[in-house]
Each structure stands twice: as C-alpha cells, then as structure tokens.
Amino acid sequence: xxxxxxxxxxxxxxxxxxxxxxxxxxxxxxxxxxxxxxxxxxxxxxxxxxxxxxxxxxxxxxxxxxxxxxxxxxxxxxxxxxxxxxxxxxxxxxxxxxxxxxxxxxxxxxxxxxxxxxxxxxxxxxxxxxxxxxxxxxxxxxxxxxxxxxxxxxxxxxxxxxxxxxxxxxxxxxxxxxxxxxxxxxxxxxxxxxxxxxxxxxxxxxxxxxxxxxxxxxxxxxxxxxxxxxxxxxxxxxxxxxxxxxxxxxxxxxxxxxxxxxxxxxxxxxxxx
Numbered sequence: 001x002x003x004x005x006x007x008x009x010x011x012x013x014x015x016x017x018x019x020x021x022x023x024x025x026x027x028x029x030x031x032x033x034x035x036x037x038x039x040x041x042x043x044x045x046x047x048x049x050x051x052x053x054x055x056x057x058x059x060x061x062x063x064x065x066x067x068x069x070x071x072x073x074x075x076x077x078x079x080x081x082x083x084x085x086x087x088x089x090x091x092x093x094x095x096x097x098x099x100x101x102x103x104x105x106x107x108x109x110x111x112x113x114x115x116x117x118x119x120x121x122x123x124x125x126x127x128x129x130x131x132x133x134x135x136x137x138x139x140x141x142x143x144x145x146x147x148x149x150x151x152x153x154x155x156x157x158x159x160x161x162x163x164x165x166x167x168x169x170x171x172x173x174x175x176x177x178x179x180x181x182x183x184x185x186x187x188x189x190x191x192x193x194x195x196x197x198x199x200x201x202x203x204x205x206x207x208x209x210x211x212x213x214x215x216x217x218x219x220x221x222x223x224x225x226x227x228x229x230x231x232x233x234x235x236x237x238x239x240x241x242x243x244x245x246x247x248x249x250x251x252x253x254x255x256x257x258x259x260x261x262x263x264x265x266x267x268x269x270x271x272x273x
Contacts, residue, residue: 007040013094022096026073027082029063034083034090053088056214068212075174088216101166179205182218183246189226190244204250213254221249221257228260 017023023031037051060070077083080100084091093099176196182205183196194201208218222244229240243249249257 007036009035009039010094017094017096022099023082026065026069027077029065030059030070030074030077030083031092033059033063034092038091050086050089050091054090055088055216057216067214071212071214072171075178076170079170079174079177175206175209178209178215181215182222185219186222186244186246186249189222190241192244194246198246201246201250204246208250208254211255213258217254217258218250221254224260225249225257 018028034051037054038048041048056071056074057067059074060067063070065073074083078085081093082099084093179196179202183194183201186192187194196202205218226244229243232240234240
C-alpha cells in the first residue's frame with residue numbers, strides 16, 4: 001500500500017531511466033518536480049498525466065535553481081521531447097525511446113546493459129572533470145573507431161554529452177522557437193501581422209531572453225499592455241494601440257512592464273471625439 005502524501009512511480013521508470021542515468025542531475029531535479037505535481041495527485045480512476053498551470057519562474061524558485069539556468073535546461077528538455085508542454089501544463093515523457101539525442105546503447109534495443117557498457121555510459125554521463133581531459137586508450141575501449149577522438153571535442157559541462165556545435169545549434173533553434181511563439185501570441189492578441197525575422201524584433205527579444213526572461217513573461221507583458229492601451233488615446237489624440245509593437249514592448253522598459261499590475265478599468269484615459 002502506498003503511504004499517504006506519496007508519489008507512485010513505475011518500477012521500469014526507476015530502473016530503466018533513473019537508475020541507468022538517462023538524465024543528468026539538473027534534469028532529474030526538474031523531472032522530479034513535474035512528477036510531484038502530476039503523478040503525485042491521484043484521481044478516482046487513474047493518476048494525473050499533467051501538472052496544473054505552472055510558471056517557470058515559480059518552478060525555478062521551488063527547486064532553488066538559478067532561473068536562467070533552469071530556463072536553459074527545461075527548454076532543451078522540451079526540444080528533446082523529455083518534457084511535453086501544453087497550455088503551461090507539463091508532463092514527463094516516460095517513453096524514453098521517443099526522446100531526441102538519446103545516446104546509443106544496447107539498452108535501447110530492449111537488452112540489459114552489460115557491466116562493461118554500463119560503466120562506459122556512466123563515465124560519459126556523470127564524470128564531470130574540472131578541466132578538459134584527454135581520453136586514455138582504456139576509457140575508449142569498446143567504442144567504434146574514431147569515437148574517442150570525437151568525444152574529445154564534446155562539451156561535458158553540467159553532465160551533458162553534447163558537442164559545442166550541437167549546443168550552439170540547440171540554443172539557436174530554441175531562440176527561434178521562442179521568438180515564433182512570442183510574435184504569434186502578440187499577433188493573436190492585437191490582430192497585427194508582425195514577422196519573426198525582422199532584425200529589430202530579433203534584437204529586442206534576444207536581449208530580453210539573454211537576461212533570463214521567459215515565454216510566460218513575454219505573454220504577461222503583451223496582455224497587461226494590451227489591456228491598458230486597447231481603445232485608448234493620449235491627450236493629443238494618438239492611438240495608444242500603436243505602441244503594441246515589439247520595439248516598444250520588448251525594449252529596456254520590459255522589466256517595468258512585467259512588474260506592472262493589471263490596469264484599473266476606471267483609470268483616466270482620453271477618447272477621441
């Protein structure tokens with residue numbers, strides 16, 4: 001019988017994913033949090049597959065992880081299909097065979113890891129040196145020819161077994177995906193037709209992403225300023241809706257907008273006569 005206030009986890013997940021090291025330490029912290037707020041709640045017939053709506057900032061605070069570091073990790077996990085997101089709700093994808101960038105292993109073909117292959121995989125996944133080290137002949141045993149040379153160029157910082165080129169490509173793709181979602185949401189709210197590849201738009205969004213702001217932050221700023229400026233005019237008759245553009249919303253004033261409360265419906269504005 002499962003004790004109260006406990007979270008049931010399948011044995012195959014504990015052994016085949018967690019115990020065999022398919023996730024690094026930071027990924028495990030995020031996954032455990034998502035599992036807690038999804039599988040940790042029992043329904044009458046089955047467990048919950050999804051968390052409630054969560055903000056990334058709160059998730060980072062709850063697990064005491066630097067927000068920018070958290071954002072990099074969870075966005076990468078979403079791209080790799082380890083985590084599924086829908087309407088700000090999260091789900092751990094326990095079907096590891098559908099993950100992207102999963103290391104090749106006999107285990108993935110339905111076989112058990114031998115001691116030799118398990119030891120090799122563990123080195124790649126968890127041995128994090130303080131400075132770059134060269135692989136010895138012994139550590140490259142059992143690898144295909146030239147694989148040892150390839151691993152020398154891998155970036156194992158933070159337990160990741162990805163080349164610098166792959167990491168760079170992943171970051172670029174991640175930014176493009178976020179820009180698409182941000183501009184798509186802006187166009188949906190305002191009815192505008194802004195493009196994602198405009199240099200000025202790219203510049204402002206990238207600067208804010210570099211500062212650690214999340215997709216939810218961008219959406220909040222869009223919503224709060226639209227509620228404030230929609231159908232309003234300045235004293236000299238300028239339409240305030242014209243300010244609903246990337247260069248205004250995502251400029252250096254972004255953080256101030258983010259900390260702004262929802263507008264007072266009785267706040268004084270001018271209407272065109």
